[in-house]
Amino acid sequence: MITQILAGMRDVDGVHGSFVVTKSGLLAGKDLPPMFDDAVLNEVGRRVVRLHDGLCAEGDDFDHCVMRFADHKLYLRSVPNGFLCVLSTNAVNTPALKMALTLTSRRVDPLIVDAAAAMSAGSPAGGPRTSDVPPPPSGAPSRRQATYRGHRV
Amino acid sequence: MPLPADRNAVDDDGFRVSLEGATLPDFVQMECLAQSNRIFRITSGHRIGYLFFNKGQMIHALSGDHVGEPAALEILKWRDGSVEPCNVGWPDAPTIHSTWQNLLLLSAQARDESGRHKLVSFPGNRSASATASGTLRSDPTPLVKREEPAMSAPPSSQSQSLSLAQFQAFVRLDPAGNIVSAKGDAEELAPVAAYAARLAELIGNMLGMEGFSSMECSFPKDRVFLHRERSGNLVALKVPADADVGALRERFGV
Numbered sequence: 001m002i003t004q005i006l007a008g009m010r011d012v013d014g015v016h017g018s019f020v021v022t023k024s025g026l027l028a029g030k031d032l033p034p035m036f037d038d039a040v041l042n043e044v045g046r047r048v049v050r051l052h053d054g055l056c057a058e059g060d061d062f063d064h065c066v067m068r069f070a071d072h073k074l075y076l077r078s079v080p081n082g083f084l085c086v087l088s089t090n091a092v093n094t095p096a097l098k099m100a101l102t103l104t105s106r107r108v109d110p111l112i113v114d115a116a117a118a119m120s121a122g123s124p125a126g127g128p129r130t131s132d133v134p135p136p137p138s139g140a141p142s143r144r145q146a147t148y149r150g151h152r153v
Numbered sequence: 154m155p156l157p158a159d160r161n162a163v164d165d166d167g168f169r170v171s172l173e174g175a176t177l178p179d180f181v182q183m184e185c186l187a188q189s190n191r192i193f194r195i196t197s198g199h200r201i202g203y204l205f206f207n208k209g210q211m212i213h214a215l216s217g218d219h220v221g222e223p224a225a226l227e228i229l230k231w232r233d234g235s236v237e238p239c240n241v242g243w244p245d246a247p248t249i250h251s252t253w254q255n256l257l258l259l260s261a262q263a264r265d266e267s268g269r270h271k272l273v274s275f276p277g278n279r280s281a282s283a284t285a286s287g288t289l290r291s292d293p294t295p296l297v298k299r300e301e302p303a304m305s306a307p308p309s310s311q312s313q314s315l316s317l318a319q320f321q322a323f324v325r326l327d328p329a330g331n332i333v334s335a336k337g338d339a340e341e342l343a344p345v346a347a348y349a350a351r352l353a354e355l356i357g358n359m360l361g362m363e364g365f366s367s368m369e370c371s372f373p374k375d376r377v378f379l380h381r382e383r384s385g386n387l388v389a390l391k392v393p394a395d396a397d398v399g400a401l402r403e404r405f406g407v
Contacts, residue, residue, distance in 0.1 A: 036360070044359050051352040054345055060372045066407045067353045070364030073407075074356065087360065090406065 002029025014092030021045030028116035197234030221248030229260035346389030
């Protein structure tokens, strides 16, 4: 499901693909060529979290972050349940990308926690430990975070 | 934009001010915020330039070799001299279309780039010749960035201070993490910048993206820019969220 949503990001010229990680850095979904394996993206996710924690040491959460490299850019959009990360060329149409990021992050955010749990359960070797995602207490309702317009409620 | 061609006469009302320690960016800011419609002659050593203000914007500039924005940026580099209102002809049309905030930002960047290899040092003796009306002279501040004098530069330009009033914080770190120059709350910004740049490089390497060059991070109240210079130095800037950062983005490529 997340992969299908992320695929929409590639409608924007210059976007190579995207992936989503939770607030603890676990991979929750990706739409990238196969050379980006889950183990690498999990490690990237953990570093994204550390980057976020470093930049947000004063308390304010960042809205987005753009890193420019020699030939590529990496966009990070912070959403309540994780980070949406987009790889693009340097010549990407930035306004179009921002719009796509906004729309995609709204749709992806409610799915992140469950998707990460599913991915970690399905990839014991390269993926995260299942203990990283606490199971819901027996008899309790789903712990999916309720959000309204991208904000926790 | 209609220009005040019929307002060549200098208004004699008001105070005559001798302001020491001001810089040209300070002066530009003052004129623009005052919505003035005036022309000023800027003299610095042997150099003369003109700045034209109309309705709170700098709309035209002239210097020895340049017209418009290049002239404005050249004049804004001058550190010592005098400013006086004058009567010269208004241009037929504005030659500067950037906002004055943008111009000051570009000027600060240019000055910063030109002095990036310079060291922070204590202020030395300074000439005390500022007596004329509207004389500007850079005063020593606790953190003063001194330009090494060019062989051909006039003595008056030998001492220069870093004026980056538009940034909440600024810091330049060498590859070893030592602070080369700084302004504002650099002690807090420096470690954040160094760590973020390192993580960005690691993230890029893992994703097959070499050559980290810059980063922009947007917060509710401010933005942080990082830029890895060719020398390996890292520049970090913090600006208010509502600041016009188009020039910064263009320069850093983010």
